[in-house]
Structure formats: C-alpha cells, structure tokens
Amino acid sequence: xxxxIKDVERITVHVPFTPRCKIWCAREQYQWDISEVLRVTTDVxxxxxxxxxxxxxxxxxxxxxxxxxxxGANAVDFLGDDTLGAGLQMAIxxxxxxxxxxxxxRLFNLPRxxxxxxxxxxxxxxxxxxxAAEATxxxxxxxxxxxxxxxxxxxxxxxxxAVRDATPDYYHLDIDxxxxxxxxxxxxPVLQRLDEYPIVDIYESPIPQSDVEGNRLLRSRIARPIAQxxxxxxxxxxxxxxxxxxxxxxxxxxxVLRQGVQAAAFDKPFFLQIVxxxxxxxxxxxxxxxxxxxxxxxxxCMNIYQEDLLATPLTIKGGYARTPDAPGLGIDVDEEALxxxxxxxxxxxxxxxxxxxxxxxxxxxRYYARIEQCWTDALNGNMPIHERGARLEYVDNDGSKDWDxxxxxxxxxxxxxxxx
Numbered sequence: 001x002x003x004x005i006k007d008v009e010r011i012t013v014h015v016p017f018t019p020r021c022k023i024w025c026a027r028e029q030y031q032w033d034i035s036e037v038l039r040v041t042t043d044v045x046x047x048x049x050x051x052x053x054x055x056x057x058x059x060x061x062x063x064x065x066x067x068x069x070x071x072g073a074n075a076v077d078f079l080g081d082d083t084l085g086a087g088l089q090m091a092i093x094x095x096x097x098x099x100x101x102x103x104x105x106r107l108f109n110l111p112r113x114x115x116x117x118x119x120x121x122x123x124x125x126x127x128x129x130x131x132a133a134e135a136t137x138x139x140x141x142x143x144x145x146x147x148x149x150x151x152x153x154x155x156x157x158x159x160x161x162a163v164r165d166a167t168p169d170y171y172h173l174d175i176d177x178x179x180x181x182x183x184x185x186x187x188x189p190v191l192q193r194l195d196e197y198p199i200v201d202i203y204e205s206p207i208p209q210s211d212v213e214g215n216r217l218l219r220s221r222i223a224r225p226i227a228q229x230x231x232x233x234x235x236x237x238x239x240x241x242x243x244x245x246x247x248x249x250x251x252x253x254x255x256v257l258r259q260g261v262q263a264a265a266f267d268k269p270f271f272l273q274i275v276x277x278x279x280x281x282x283x284x285x286x287x288x289x290x291x292x293x294x295x296x297x298x299x300x301c302m303n304i305y306q307e308d309l310l311a312t313p314l315t316i317k318g319g320y321a322r323t324p325d326a327p328g329l330g331i332d333v334d335e336e337a338l339x340x341x342x343x344x345x346x347x348x349x350x351x352x353x354x355x356x357x358x359x360x361x362x363x364x365x366r367y368y369a370r371i372e373q374c375w376t377d378a379l380n381g382n383m384p385i386h387e388r389g390a391r392l393e394y395v396d397n398d399g400s401k402d403w404d405x406x407x408x409x410x411x412x413x414x415x416x417x418x419x420x
Contacts, residue, residue: 013341031056038087049095052279053087082252097328110290116320117288120297128162144319145297176204184214260291269295278308361389365418369411
C-alpha cells in the first residue's frame with residue numbers, strides 16, 4: 001500500500017504558559033511557548049497526519065529540504081528516518097498509522113508491554129512556595145511524580161520540604177541538576193542529606209556525566225539512583241564502569257527505539273524525555289507502550305501550557321497516562337486552537353532585559369543580568385551550593401537610573417556582589 005504525501009503545512013502557534021510557569025520560564029525557556037505544528041496531507045481525502053516541533057528546543061528542526069524530499073513520495077519509506085526532524089517524522093507516523101488503522105506503537109516492531117505509561121509533572125527551578133502550588137495542582141490532575149530542576153542558587157531542602165508538606169505520602173520528586181553540583185566531594189553531602197527525605201526518588205546528572213570515576217564514587221555514597229543522559233559517557237563505559245543506574249532518553253524515534261532496546265538489554269530503566277504539548281506527549285505514550293524499560297516517569301512538560309492542542313485531553317490517573325489506541329498517534333488535534341493561537345513571523349520572542357538577585361537571609365546578594373551567568377558561576381564551582389535560605393529573585397525594573405546602571409553593570413561584568 002502506498003501513501004503518497006501531497007503537501008506539508010507548517011502552522012506556528014503561540015501556546016501560552018500557565019501563570020506560574022510563565023514567571024519562572026521567563027529566564028531561560030521563554031521561547032518554549034512557540035510550537036510548530038506540521039499537517040501532512042495525502043492524495044486520500046481526510047487522511048492527515050500531525051506532528052510537532054519545539055523550534056527553540058528540539059533534537060531536530062524540520063528543514064525545507066526535508067519537506068521537499070517527502071512530497072510526492074510514499075510515507076512508509078520514511079518510517080524510522082530521524083533526518084526528517086521532529087514534527088515531520090511524528091506526522092508521518094501519525095499518517096501511516098491512520099492509513100493502516102493501527103496505533104503508532106504497532107509500527108515500532110516491538111511488542112506492547114504496557115497500556116498505561118508513567119508520566120511526570122515538570123518545572124524549572126522556582127520558589128518553594130510555587131513548587132508546592134505546582135505539586136498541589138499536579139496531584140489534583142492525577143500525577144504522582146514531579147521532576148524539578150535543582151539549582152545551587154536555591155535552598156533545595158526548603159523546596160523539597162514545601163512539596164512534601166503540600167502532597168500525599170505517595171507523591172515523589174526527581175531532581176535534575178544539569179551537572180551543577182560540580183564534583184563528587186561537593187555533591188555527596190547534598191545528596192546524602194536529600195536521601196533522608198522519603199519524597200525524593202532519583203537524582204539526574206548531579207555532576208558532570210563525563211566524570212566516570214566521580215559518578216561511580218558518588219553512587220557508592222548515596223541511597224538513591226543516578227540518571228544520566230544516554231550517550232555521555234559512551235554506553236559501553238556506563239555499563240562496564242557502573243557509572244549510573246539509568247538514563248534519560250530522547251530524540252528521534254529511530255534513536256529512541258535503539259537506545260531503549262540497549263538500555264533494556266542491561267536492565268537499565270530510563271525517563272522518556274520528549275518535550276511539547278499534548279501532540280508530543282501522545283508520541284511519548286506510543287513509545288512508552290513498547291519500550292520495556294521506560295519505567296521512570298516520562299518528562300513531556302505538557303503541564304506548563306494553558307492548552308494541550310488536543311480536542312480530547314489525554315487520560316492521566318494515579319501517575320500514569322493511557323496510551324491512545326486509536327490509529328496513528330491516537331489523538332484529535334484541536335484545529336480551532338491551531339487557528340486561534342496561530343503566530344505571525346518572526347517566530348521568536350525578543351530577549352527580556354532582566355536583573356536577577358541571588359539573596360541570602362543575612363542580605364548578602366549577587367546580581368546577574370542573565371540566567372546563563374548563574375549557570376557559568378555554578379558549573380565553574382564559584383557559587384555556594386544550596387545554602388539554607390538562598391533564593392533567586394527578580395529585581396523589578398522600576399524605571400530608575402539605579403536599576404538601569406546595575407543591570408548594565410551586571411550584563412558587562414556579572415556577577416555584582418553586595419555584602420551583608
């Protein structure tokens with residue numbers, strides 16, 4: 001059976017963040033509310049495939065060359081082709097599944113192992129109070145797992161305690177540091193202390209993943225598992241040297257399937273991390289249905305948006321999302337939302353002019369003009385790590401000369417120190 005692709009339409013939409021997420025994503029994820037939806041049509045009336053690319057956070061852009069390559073061709077010939085880019089590849093799986101009247105997971109050549117896939121709420125770093133509010137909402141919406149960003153410029157213990165106090169005993173946290181605990185010696189006391197909180201489950205990339213000896217040593221000192229992004233260090237090194245307990249796996253469908261099978265061969269669980277609205281989450285559920293070791297809750301970030309772009313929401317209960325059984329991705333895309341949220345070019349927000357203050361209870365402060373400056377300080381080991389009472393705050397632009405001068409200084413020099 002041939003499924004001839006007639007046309008590929010790009011629809012760029014602005015999908016607003018929820019109010020709390022808008023506040024905290026403004027520092028570094030401020031482009032994530034832009035999504036490119038691909039609508040692929042065929043020579044068969046009403047046979048349409050949908051996919052989604054996060055243009056400012058994706059494993060693969062959809063290029064004009066990719067679109068030209070698939071037009072007039074048989075969609076089946078492109079299954080497993082990661083070179084197409086995220087949204088186009090996704091749309092082709094949706095299309096082929098619909099043509100053969102099977103869910104997308106039937107096209108992955110692996111047996112189904114689950115109908116309900118573990119799924120996680122997700123947030124970038126925010127105040128303890130906002131983390132607690134997010135967790136309360138997560139529980140109300142059927143989640144039992146929450147992945148948060150651990151950042152040295154916060155009191156991580158206060159954040160964990162706030163979530164613990166706002167949620168039932170079955171709720172748990174996974175904490176991702178993006179390597180900001182620097183080395184095993186600085187990470188050990190932090191993680192050992194966090195081990196004492198039953199709500200904490202998994203630590204992701206606490207120190208540089210390339211530090212094989214350091215990660216092996218750290219694993220021997222703590223009680224919780226360590227997750228690393230698949231591929232760094234190389235998979236044989238991870239297995240031989242026992243570098244981590246499991247993985248974060250994302251990317252193109254072909255790559256995800258290969259890595260998922262490799263992880264399973266060595267009994268390593270993993271997070272599926274494929275970020276987007278409900279469209280992308282539906283693909284993640286199709287993959288989770290057949291990947292036996294996608295046992296850690298998937299991270300899709302769907303919860304940060306006010307809308308999921310779906311006509312009928314995905315079903316989430318008890319920390320699990322049901323894999324749709326309808327053909328293709330198993331979803332109906334909300335066409336009305338696509339038109340209402342459609343965005344005019346250029347498909348990019350201008351950067352905000354920010355002034356951030358890292359504040360301690362004794363009123364010591366460090367000022368930064370960009371979150372990237374905080375990252376640099378942390379990764380270079382130049383920042384106190386999770387001191388009690390530490391908070392990152394926005395310094396409101398009051399239009400004054402003082403604000404302008406401090407922000408300009410921080411942008412050029414950063415960080416700017418202020419003693420207690």
